[in-house]
Amino acid sequence: MSALLWPLRLVRSLALFLVELVRANLRVAVEVATPGLGMQAAIMVVPTRTRNLVEAVLLANAISLTPGTLTLEVDEDTRDLYVHTLYAPTREEFLAGVARLEDLVLDMTPLRGRGPA
Numbered sequence: 139m140s141a142l143l144w145p146l147r148l149v150r151s152l153a154l155f156l157v158e159l160v161r162a163n164l165r166v167a168v169e170v171a172t173p174g175l176g177m178q179a180a181i182m183v184v185p186t187r188t189r190n191l192v193e194a195v196l197l198a199n200a201i202s203l204t205p206g207t208l209t210l211e212v213d214e215d216t217r218d219l220y221v222h223t224l225y226a227p228t229r230e231e232f233l234a235g236v237a238r239l240e241d242l243v244l245d246m247t248p249l250r251g252r253g254p255a
Contacts, residue, residue: 148245150245151243151245151246154242155239158204159203162204162205162207165206166224169224178224178225178227179222179223179224180223180226180232181220181221182223182226182229182233183218183219184219184221184233185216185218186217186219187240187244188240188244190217193247194217195212196246197236197239197240198219200243201219201221201236206224207222208222209221210222221236
């Protein structure tokens, strides 16, 4: 993608991240109002498609900003993330949610976009 489209990708990605943030806040608010209904806490290793440590740290911060999740560690060699989550019905569902955040982070990377999938 051209450098001229990067600001548009950035704005789009930030807007979509805010939508994800609101959804996560609502989920935590429901959990607070009705304790014990949907919490299934777990710590998961999350493989990433990030190409460098900066992207991995941006993804880790996006995950930690989302209520109900916390990045515990970023493996500098493999760029895998160790994430604690309150809501992990299945590993596949959790990884799909992280993949959505990862797409947003990779789209925010200037001049590079997602690249080959």
